[in-house]
Amino acid sequence: MNRTNDDWWPDRLKLDVLDNNARPGDPVDEEFDYAEAFAELDLDELKADIEETLTTSQDWWPADYGHYGPLMIRMAWHSAGTYRSTDGRGGANRAGQRFAPLNSWPDNANLDKARRLLWPVKEKYGRSLSWADLIVLTGNVALESMGFETYGFGGGREDAFMPDEAVDWGPEDEMEVTDPARFDEEGDLKDPLANSVMGLIYVNPEGPYGEPDLEGSAHNIRQTFTKMAMTDEETVALIAGGHTFGKVHGADDPSHLGPEPEAADLEEQGLGWTSDFESGRGQDTITGGIEGPWNSAPTRWDMGYIDNLLDAEWEAHKGPGGAWQWRPEDEELEGSVPDAHDQSETVDPMMLTTDVALKHDDDYREVLERFQEDPELFQESFAKAWYKLIHRDMGPPIRMVGEEVPDEEMLWQDPIPEADYEVVDEDAIETLAGEIRESDLSIPQLVRTAWAAASTYRDSDRRGGANGARIRLRPQRDWAVNNPEELTTVLDTLEEIRTEFNESRSDGTAVSLADLVVLGGNVAVEDAAAEAGHEVHVPFEPGRTDASQEQTDVESFEALKPKADGFRNYRSDEATDPAEELLVDKSDLLDLTAPEMTVLVGGMRALDANYDGSDLGVFTEQPGTLTNDFFATLLGMDAEWESASEDDYRFEAYDRDTGELVREGTRVDLVFGSNARLRAIAEVYGADDGEEKFVEDFVDAWHKVMTHDRFDLE
Template identity: 70%
Template sequence: MSQKTTREWWPNQLDLDVLDEHAGNAGPLDEEFDYAEAFEELDLDAVKADIEEVMTTSQDWWPADYGHYGPLFIRMAWHSAGTYRTHDGRGGAAGGRQRLPPLNSWPDNVNLDKARRLLWPVKRKYGRKLSWGDLIVLTGNVALESMGFETFGFAGGREDDFKPDDAVDWGPEDEWESTSAERFDEGGRLDDELGNTVMGLIYVNPEGPNGEPDLEGSAANIRDTFSHMAMDDKETVALIAGGHTFGKVHGADSGDNLGPEPEDAPIDLQGLGWDNEFGEGKGPDTITSGIEGPWNATPTSWDLSYVNNLLSYEWEPEKGPGGAWQWTTKNDELDGAAPGVQDPADKEDVMMLTTDVALKHDPDFRAVLEEFRDDPDEFQESFARAWYKLIHRDMGPPERFLGPEVPEETMIWQDPLPDADYDVVGDSEIAELEGLIADSDLSVSERVKTAWASASTFRHSDKRGGANGARIRLEPQRSWEVNDPDRLESVLGTYEEIQAEFNDSRNDDVRVSLADLIVLGGNLAVEQAAADAGYDVDVPFEPGRVDATPEETDEESFEVLEPDADGFRNYLGEDLPHEPEEELVDTAELLRLTVPEMTVLVGGMRVLDANYDGSDRGVFTDEPGTLTNDFFVNLLDFDRDWEPVDEDEEVFELRDRETGEVDWTATRFDLIFGSNSRLRAVTEVYGAEDGEEKFVREFADAWSKVMKLDRFDLE
């Protein structure tokens, strides 16, 4: 008998479980374990030699195509990193999540369970010093190098997850390899929140949209989905052409021969899935994509043959032995041109996917292909850089990168920061700056809102955003609606005056950055607001932030960090994709907040009068700017009734039951803390008569945490 979960009984209940991941370690590694320190103990050359040995030693239980596992391992690494999407920074290779559901059982990852199992001897040898996340990506690099390609570099530092990332929205469908209209907007573009056009596939259907060999539609899908990883046309073509230079696709027969995926496979298969009943079930009889054949006659060598084959021959669609659409040379020129996967004498036909021929069909993609054909060095360089970007995009700034193969160059997609050419402020200078801020006309509310707007752009998914760099003063952030641009300009102007006054007065090498000044001002505001409520709290300040330049800031890349909604500032954007409270939890998860931390921050921001546009929604206090627990006390007061003001039920009024007068206004961001049973349980702790001091101190701690999320130099 199976027992229904709370979620199954009430499927519309607000899901707070994603925040529990930040309350403690779900895995077996000790809290004190330092993966970066352990990784640095590795002899990376020795690790790569061990991977190379695995790669070139074919196993009977899963024989290597052409005697080399390189193409399989490239696919493994690509499919691990290729789930990244820029909208929320989720997905990607970090966490080694390909070994966990749902990714370990995606239709596009058929037989990658074998690739990871082949690598177990290497993982077993190095244990905790080498995470699966790093091993999978490193193996992809070793595979490329083993077959003659020169990679751009490799960085370690991906700590493993031990449970699925439930915060990722993979799409609305409830069937694998399906596509619903909800996945696209009215103009036919992929929804901003998603990264793939088909449920369970990394990017697009290789047969073409809806399984049809539609070249124009396929090219549009390719450009759409790769743009969701911030890849331009050249990077897109480089990745596809470079990856398809190696290996083959497998479709010896219909996928009906395959057993269930790993998460549904019988217990005796011990985590392996897709048991194949066709022929020997492996080697020439392998079934993966359902499409059959190599792209060229040299599938384990880096060369131009993929590009040349695609451009030099005319291709026409046909159904392969697996029943899927694929493309063959119109005059059979490349039939029997490739060696067999086990016996080179068993010749195979060279084929192309619809997604390959679509590159030739699209004029802009084709221009890139022709450039690569005419300039092989440019092809090498472009693929090396695009591959490096693909496998490192979710790792954040280069200061987090580990190992001897980290390139010296910092790319614009890594959100570079300048090196400080001055000494950071010490205790005496901080005290001087505190006085200058206190003597300014900046209110508690203004300082809190500005510091929050700067720091809360951080997202732990891909380590982007945050206060470091003071990019709030640069486009596009300074013009975001949520930041009240006109008021922000005034506040930044005051901070710039303080910065200039302080820096110009120094006779030494000590300087203060605007980034540090903004955070210091926010910290002081919290301390002042707590003192006004009768509590002495210290919000620690660690200087060392720097100010980025416009040249170091890719405006288009930073646009994706603009929030659709911000529950902490009670900002409701238009046409929200989810209920406001779901947007709040999503933001909290990206900020690595627990349920109590999210709760105290919302309650504190309200009484600190830090709402967007000076709104009084949720400001349940007669003393705005003072850090009291009034938000919780008044929310829990049941002497009045809440009524929605419109059909959307996003804004509400609290009316006195006797007089009918409106006492407070609020949004769903506010009322969810009294409505949701779990949030109410937490709210009651802070709203009790003995809860205020606890609230104030925990707000200060949570505030400090957000201000330091991007300080990787302090880790």
Template identity: 55%
Template sequence: MSNSTGKCPVMHGGHTATGTSNMDWWPNALNLDILHQHDTKTNPLDPDFDYKEALKSLDVEALKNDVKALMTDSQPWWPADWGHYGGLMIRMAWHAAGSYRVADGRGGAATGNQRFAPLNSWPDNVNLDKARRLLWPIKKKYGNQVSWADLIVLAGTMAYESMGLPAYGFAFGREDIWHPEKDIYWGAETEWLGKSRYDGDASDSLENPLAAVQMGLIYVNPEGVDGKPDPLRTAQDVRETFARMAMDDEETAALTAGGHTVGKCHGNGSEQNLGPDPEAADVHEQGLGWNNSTSRGIGRNTMSSGIEGAWTTNPTQWDDGYFYLLFTYDWELKKSPAGAWQWEPIDIKEEDKPVDVEDPSIRHNPIMTDADMAMKMDPEYRKVCQRFYDDPDYFADVFARAWFKLTHRDLGPSQRYFGPDVPNEEHLWQDPIPAGATDYDVNAVKSAIAATDLSLSDLVATAWDSARTFRSSDLRGGANGARIRLAPQKDWAGNEPERLAKVLNLLEPIAAETGASLADVIVIGGNVAIENAAKNAGVTVEVPFTPGRGDASQAQTEVESFEPLEPIHDGFRNWLKQDYQVAPEELLLDRAQLLGLTAPEMTVLVGGMRVLGSNYGGSTDGVFTEQVGRLSNDFFVTLTDMSLSWHPVGKASYEIRERATGATKYTASRVDLVFGSNSVLRAYVELYAQDDSQEKFVRDFVKAWAKVMHADCFTR
């Protein structure tokens, strides 16, 4: 039988923009995709590929020399401004790193995510696809010895060095991802540069965890708040958004000035002439976007931000020209050729004007954005910038350090840094932890813990609370460092301070007597409890443990920096600090993803934590067992028991009743019940509820538990 005329015999909907997922029929269904964001099936490298080992064979000096040579190797298809690609490469590296946000550690340069949507097509990233394509011959040459993530940041760092700024340092170690991070929340707006992320007009009402002021921007709108010039108001947005990227006023001013000391803005044309962004472009564009097919569109006619001009007289040199122009001249608002607001100097000397990018006989006015004018008009920023202008060496040092922080903040602790240019100095923002002992008697520690009167639930809860702060996004937090005993963590409501203090008072002497770090003792305590609970369930198991965690000091712990790591929810311990607009089960997914857990691992951990009685405050919600402290599969068995019925009794509270008598047997939260209601999670629940799954459940729980406890254990 032939197909009807005009009917295609294959499945439609393969295009990202036009395809409709089957799950779109049920928009309120819990989407577990974020837990499998970087499935190994997307990674084309061999399973045994070790990037750290590959780096050991990298000729770093040769690579650096090749990158520096690229800076002045102008290509006809995308010519370099003034014959130097430095400004373009710096912007590429900056915008890769600048998407980082301290609230949840997501974004940043550590994964090479700028290669994929949505970042590769953000309005603020116009023409950065050209920068990556210019780098391709170098990536091709060195292959898997250097990741795209490392190469992108290195290109920006070498650009500065080639223009005269001594580098503070550089570290390799960023591993590429191979798939878009489509489940990261970048904002609720449905259009580029929309603004619906504020609750009022104040800058600090910007929605958490977001850091940029509008969809598709890295920081702030260069024309001003909502595109309306007002430097003092812009200063508020700059201060807030940079703070959300872990920068103080001095670092913010240094980065703004240093970033605009070189390169230029591009707006000598019409935005209407630009083609689709890379993700929307047709196949013949081969992954390049914003192509201009109606006019020249390159060189002096390039269109990116819409603002047109250089900030300094010598845009390919590191100098103090930014401050000289900013403070020497008065500035007035004008429109660029593309119609964007920009500030230009009044009565500027001809010799202070930068030359044209293609014809040195032509000079143009320099420009400042609204954020640049904020550096002059905001009293605090002006003080900092005046100090920089008075002491160029100090400015260069502060900027180099701030650039290093910007481009390395999400790389993780210094133990992960690799290469000959890694600075010897360790910074507070790197969350330093001294090395811990490894030669103590682990069994002696276990015996000492068993001899205390600490309950199984106390040991499990303390170990979990210590480890659950880990974020796979920027590799901060975790049990290493034992910061749970320090401010601010010791006072966090989610850590039950009174109970925590009692546990630590008994574990600290054990650490002192055995030579183990307290961090190790806390983890061992949780392991002891789990091994005993498994034994109670008839399964003998040893929880994997690697010693060597250290104990950080209060001086090594920046209190303000750690505040964003405070848990305000924890579905694993069935706790919410308060009611939120986001459903508890969605908050659980967020926590699980930050911990690096898969959906099966999340499932087995929740089921085990419930029967261990480790709920916050001793709550019995979800403790579906008559034998608390026995590592049984009772949680899953109860969820699949059709002799029971489930009844809402409040906004997020439920009763589990016997069908025959109507008697209430258990209580539950939404987090508990989602494992029985969601079809994917229920499939895992049914697996663990089977009569032959008790031992598998224990072993899977132990494996997932050990993964969390060791997540932050890094070696050089």
């Protein structure tokens, strides 16, 4: 086998993830507007086509109870359920379930069949219906077809055409195991991880490390669902609601299963887990090692799951697949469920360790008992929790399309109020820019504040950004990376400008603080470029509004706090990975390419925009001026670098002739001279004729970051 660069140099900085942000490999025309195409579909017809698929059993993969609904709920859940709030990655958006590793995770066994069953629907609607939307919508249709009233559906998820290589799924090198390195010293999952077992969506259904440990199982459930920003009530609603339907499949030992899709032979055509046990399908299906249904009506919404769980006593035993599961001690539940494929036969219900754990955890049990006493509350709670689960990574409702998008905006969607005033025009913008220039605010102060606001954006789940001016609210105003004391000074000054301007207007126009923060950064960039001899205009689109503290979920927003921000040369004590890798990770979340990352770092250093006013990496005699000095200096050979810290984070450069200390930098700075690919990009900007292009490219990349969250402009 030919060896690749990754084989030869496995520790080199991986930049490929940033190439994905240029959307390579996408066969859909760049001009194609998917959201517009989806909005034009006849949603009723589409849902009818899906429901017909759900209720038409195929001989090649027979439906349990004659209905594919439970299988499709699992498919949709496992697509959306990979979401974690720590970095916003995972989730249903872009249909990552079609690619490795997710398409071959043990927890997704036989979901390849679910997607293949849906191919006729996808084939009919083509590019006007993404797999990402189809998978989630099918989950909704499945629930509705079995008597459940869903809360709504928003389309608009575009498909990816390659896997997301940026997602860290854990330290293990094999599936269905848990490495102790997945947890910190307190036994909590390390960020950004949200699942407790490699290859499983959440936790081991048998219990921690495959043992029926109820207390440990409840602990793991709470950890993993908290990482999805789910409350205890939402957690119980999701588990109880999902397990109201269907069954699990463990007719015999999982050793009968063939390789997963990524390892299967060519003739399998993308399918995996071919079973050599009896027929391999129907009543002989093996997905994992657990076998059986939860209640007597697996294709109907009712209270059967909760009633069975709370009213019966359950004992652990090993089922036909050799895995731990729970059977009822009560004789009255014996044979209470029809067989999934032979209506003349009956079977006993079962529970997973993760089910019984809910009953034995005081807080979870309290929720279960409330739901049992109030079925309408259970229905409403599951509807809203399911809606949150399948839409969590879509961002604000403005991105959603279709006739079933709810009017209500949830707190977890980071609501931003609509403007109740006329947006400022070009003349007013010029007036405001002049007011900012006449203030005492410096170029670095304005740049740092605008960046602090806008760079919270995550393209993974469309959260954060400057819109809403949450930079002035808890928790962002208190983050150390934002230099709270300086931030307060800047925001107070901009607020004075905003108040005076708005009070002076008689034409109904006004400006938000969110707009002023971005405008201030733009003004600073224009002035810094002018000082370097370059006349530039940074585009500015007003229309942002200011959210309130009540519209801000403080705990949820804490997940956006950067442990490191290489653009500001910031690294907290919580950051343990190499700084250059954290820079690439943040750049990926900002949807930047390698050149955009490069030009922004060089520009931020020239603008003296470091955290806490540090001069690390500020390789210029003209800080606050938008020159290409960072690259020209770094690429020169006048000095040699030496490590200046035990962790090799900080470095010092000494003049080759005099031995004098001439500059200091970090790993983030030096990587642009060390990494071959980044050096090649830096050389374009650092050349004698490169400054004009550097300034132009910086303005483009800056504007991109400042407008990431302007979904109203799309």
